[in-house]
Amino acid sequence: MTTATIPSICVEPAFLDEVERALEPNESLASFVETAVRREIQQRQARAGLLQRGLAATRHHSAAAGIPAEKVIARLEAKLAAARQRK
Template sequence: MKSAVIPQVRVEPELRAELESVLRKGETLTDFVEATVRSAIAFRRVQTAFHERAQAASVEYHRSGIAAPVEVVLERLQDKLDVKRTKLGR
């Protein structure tokens, strides 16, 4: 498959200078833009999946009237956070 070009974006010189000031050693503007676009795509996918799960949960709640108590939800979230912190060594 042939590669494609992302459309050029015109920016103010100040933004271009700011962008260039954060490039890592050996990193090109193209590298940065590609990595940023990939990150934005991944974020949008996670965001979309979150909204879909939230919508499904809302529909299920309105259908059944059954919901988890806030204490249970917060406890589960805290457990997940604790596991993640342990994995990261914090």
């Protein structure tokens, strides 16, 4: 298997110092960057999956027969009226 290189980036010296201070013992800057990139990819994939599942659920629920809003509001108003009468 051949390997590829992630492009280098220019950062401010203060930020590079911050990154280097955050390195674990025996951790290289390259391994830190690779780990960070892999985690970001995993997060983006998870977010994309969540979005797809949410959209699919929305399509499913909007296609299903639900209770009309007017009926729900009428039931809530009836419950409120009953609660007021009990007081």
